[in-house]
Amino acid sequence: MKQLPVFDGHNSWKHTLHTHSSFCDGKQAPEKYVASALDKQMEVLGFSSHAPIPYPPGADALNVFWCLKTNDIWSYTETINNLKTIHAGKLDIRLGLEIDYIPHVMGPNHPVFRAMQLDYCIGSVHAAGTNPDGTIWTVDCEPDKFIEGINRMFGGSVERAANEYLRRIREMVVEQPPDIIGHIDLFKKNNTSLDFLDESARWYRNAVYETLDAVAASDCIIELNTGGMARGYVDQPYPSLFVLKRCRELHIPVMINSDAHHPDAVMAKFDYAIELLRQAGF
Ligand SMILES: [Zn+2]
């Protein structure tokens, strides 16, 4: 496998390994993202469609509209590999997936994803529980659904919900370590509108630090993800500055990814991200 770029304090960052196209919930065909990346003189463009979540069985019609369809796995693979060949020497295109870790259901080590011979994978936890209809409850859902889930599954305790979210990330890192960990503090997404989480609370910091200790003992890279910020959901990237500072202390490698869902956004907020990493000591 080709090495993945990590941030080393240089001024420019012309890579993104986190891109969603029309194969999942992205807005346009992969070719459009390639054109945008070429236009911006990028060096590396990695495609990372949301891996299929065939859970519960038959759930395709429920809440997994944002994922690659199981039947499209091979056309996705072929499309991205063709683009690699077409643009060889001009742009380093890579085939990846953003794979959900759901305990006892799926994760980065699933044999189907291995069979795709990916160049890399992003392991993400979006779900911290289950909806009444059996589908996954994702922490980046709409605010009302978020509150409903915290009340129903965690007795209204934000602390219990956050701990379960971060526990899942630790479990993924130990049991099915991905190359890159996606948006490690996605749990905070709804904080902008709901103001439910005090990120300086001792219990939260301890849970985050425990999670980073697990990451430091692995070979995983943490991404600084500008997607939520670029789309206006949060006013800071994932993860927050205090998390990045701890990454630096623990020598955890970090990369910047745009999590773009539109071709125009392949490098969105990268200047801000670089500045934040500087503040964190990178
Ligand atoms: Zn994600």
Ligand SMILES: [Zn+2]
């Ligand atoms: Zn993503």
